[in-house]
Amino acid sequence: VAGNEAASGGPNYAQGRLTTAQENTDADAAAEVVHRYAYDHLxxxxxxxxxxxxxTGAKTAAYTHDLAGRVTRLVYPDGAQARYAYDGAGRLSRVGDANGNTLAAYTHTAAGNIETHVAGEDIVTGTYTYNPREWVTDLNYAGTFRSKLTYDLAGNVTRQEYSHGSAASKTADYAYDDLYRITGFDLTGGTSRDYAYDRSGNLTSVVTGSSRLNYNYSGTSTPNRLDSTAVAGATTTYAYNQNGWMTARGANTLTYDYRGLTTGYGSARYLMDPDRRRVKKTVGTAITYYLRGQGGNVLAEYSGQNLSAKYVYAGSRRIARFAGDSASYYLADHLGSTRSLVDGEGAVTAAYDYWPYGKVLASSGTGTTHFRFTGHERDAESSLDYMLARSYAYDVGRFLRPDPMQDEYPGISPYAYANNNPLKYVDPDGREIVFASKEDEKRFEVYFANLRKTETGRELYNTVQNATEKFEFTFDPLSSNQLGLAEIAFDVSLPGATVNALDARVSAQGSAVTIDESRISELGEMVEGTIVHELRHLSDALKNTRSYYVNSFLEAHMDHDDRPQEIRANESKYRFLKEWRELQEERNRR
Structure with a gap:
């Protein structure tokens, strides 16, 4: 693409890669949003x-990566920098600026979860405690914010004890039905709320003290579409288009683009980029522009033509905001919801508590942030949360359009939020239900990105990724002689009355893959190599399930490393490591 190399300030290894993406939303030939990319050798x-x-002017975010593909430096459009350092296991240990100031520091448990988080230069320290299943049970920013969580065996949060500063601790108890949908919320002081649902998982009523919010639905042809809500004699009506996208919410109309992304609410207008992310908001005469980094995080906001704020992240976790000479540090709970903001001196400038479905229950302080429930942007003009693929109405606990991934969640209303269990699950992008206490998925994505840079890793990853079977990847300690373990579940059936095992019909039903990240790092090996080893097992099981199943028994008497299945897996691992070394050597030569 013309101008790409000049704009990037160096060579662009772009062959076969995306160099320009444009978003044109009207009839003229000019694009409203343009992205241009330059790449390093890897x-x-x-x-x-x-x-x-x-x-005015193109805005640029520039990245530097280490040999493992991790970001070590990010340069913002105004020249400010965020620098990232990692521990021996490849986990983020420090975020700093170009002057050597610390913006955040982390230590981790043996399982890889955050153990301590220090905001700024020792401004406030948070300690995280986990149960044996690695669910956070105590999140304690001493003297600032604390949240203690109790779970049932299914991982549902049954109690939360929380406090801000020196204020008295409050206790919230939660109740669930047999489908693990939240049905009750009782808070210290007598505040309570009860929830009821229909068979499809649509909320039918929310009772708060003597106040009752009733939900009314369309009927048999479109049973999940909310027609109206009524509380204290006031009724709000809703309308939809043929796709089930809400087009009217009371007196306000909503508009969408061809992808179902919200482009208008009342008089407000929103502009989306080629990655389906909001980059411009117009409310009356106020215009806000958003510069998003490569991962989609909002790096900077512009009020009109003026840079109004910069944001710093640890992965996808927003940790700090800088506006002029002022700094704010975000302290979040297990859901990622902003619970406290502290300034550069450690003083709390804002504190938030939430009802289960995200409406603010209580707030204090002179500061504020529009990134609130689960870290998503809260739009004051609409009282909606912008959750990327969909807008979320926290006042009624529903999305405004069906889940684009609804086929993956049968039996759940496509408008429901987080499986109606908002203390256990979050929805990072409006399309996915994620267990809030799990960080494994994010770390695996880093390793997957690295191994896909090699032919061997890419081939194995694609085989597993494209399979219809589901595979869960976790980090956990294993026995002393194991670095990784793929536990593959098989469905075995014998046709007719046969008793010959060789006639069995065998299908793979999924697998749990466990990686001992800490031990691998202690041995000085690449975690990606062990993942490739286990991916080879999965690939073999997927390509010839019956043979893999039978050979597992035939090879059981052999020494572990002499088994043909293990030999093939080790060959893939060594081939990946060879390809990886060659990539690094070629990069160093350049």
């Missing part, structure tokens, strides 16, 4: 340049 995005209609 295929990491080195520069992302963004042009947004109405914002």
């Amino acid at each position: 295929g990491n995005v080195r520069v992302k340049q963004v042009e947004i209609e109405g914002l």
Whole structure:
């Protein structure tokens, strides 16, 4: 693409890679949003340049990566920097600026979860405690915010004890039905709320003290579409288009683009980029522009033409905001919801508590943030949470349009939020239900990205990723002689009255893959190598399930490393490591 190399300030290894993406939302030939990319030799995005209609000049985010593909430096459009350091296991240990100031520091448990988080230069320290299943049970920012969690055996949060500063602790108790949908919330002081659902998982009523919010639905043809809500004699009506996207909410109309992304609410207008992310908001005469980094995080906000705020992240976790000379540090709960903001001196400037479905229950302080429930942006003009793929109405606990991934969640209303269990699950992008206490998925994505840079890793990853069977990857300690373990579940049936095992019909039903990240790092090995080893087992089981199943028994008497299945897995591991070394050597030569 013309101008890409000049804009990037260096060579662009772009062959076969995306270099330009444009978003054109009207009839003219000019794009409203343009993304341009430059890459390093290993295929990491080195520069992302963004042009947004109405914002003067292209804005650039520049990245530096280490040999493992991890970001070590991010340069913002105004020249400010965030620098990232990692521990021996490849986990983020420090975020700093170009002047050597610490913005955040982390230590981790043996399982890889955050153990301590220090905000800024020792401004406040948070300690995390976990139960044996690695669910956080105590999140304690001493003297600032604390949350203690109790779970049942299914991982449902049954109690939360929380406090802000020196204020008295409050206790919230939660109740669930047999489908683990939240049905009750009781808070210290007599505040309570009860929830009821229909068979499809649509909320039918919310009772708070003597107040009752009733939900009314369309009927048999469109049973999940909310027609109206009524409380204290006031009724709000809703309308939809043929796709089931809400087009009217009371007196306000909503508009969408061809992808179902919200482009208008009342008089407010929103502009989306080629990655389906909001980059411009117009409310009356106020215009906000958002510069998003390669991962989609909001790096900077512009109020009109003026840079109004910069944000710093640890992965996808927002940790700090800088506006002029002022700094704010985010302290979040297990859901990622903002619970406290502290300034550069450690003083609390804002504190938030929430009802289960995300409405603010209580707030205090002179500061504020529009990133609130589960870290998503809260739009004051609409009282909606912008959750990327969909807008979420926290006042009624529902999305405004069906889940684009609804086929993966049969039996759940496509408008429901987080399986109606908002203390256990979060929805990172409006399309997925994620267990809030699990960080494994994020770390695996880093390792997967690295191994896909090699031919061997890419082939095995694609085989497993494209399979219809589901595989769960976790980090946990294993026995002393194991670095990884793939536990594959088989469904075995014998046709007719046969008793010959060789006639059995065998199908793979999924697998749990466990990686001992800490031990691998202690041995000085690459975690990606062990993952490739286990992916080879999964790939073999998927390609010839019956043979893999039978050979597992035939090889059981052999020494572990002499088994043909293990030999093939080790060959894949060593081939990956060879390809990885060659990539690093070629990069060093350049």
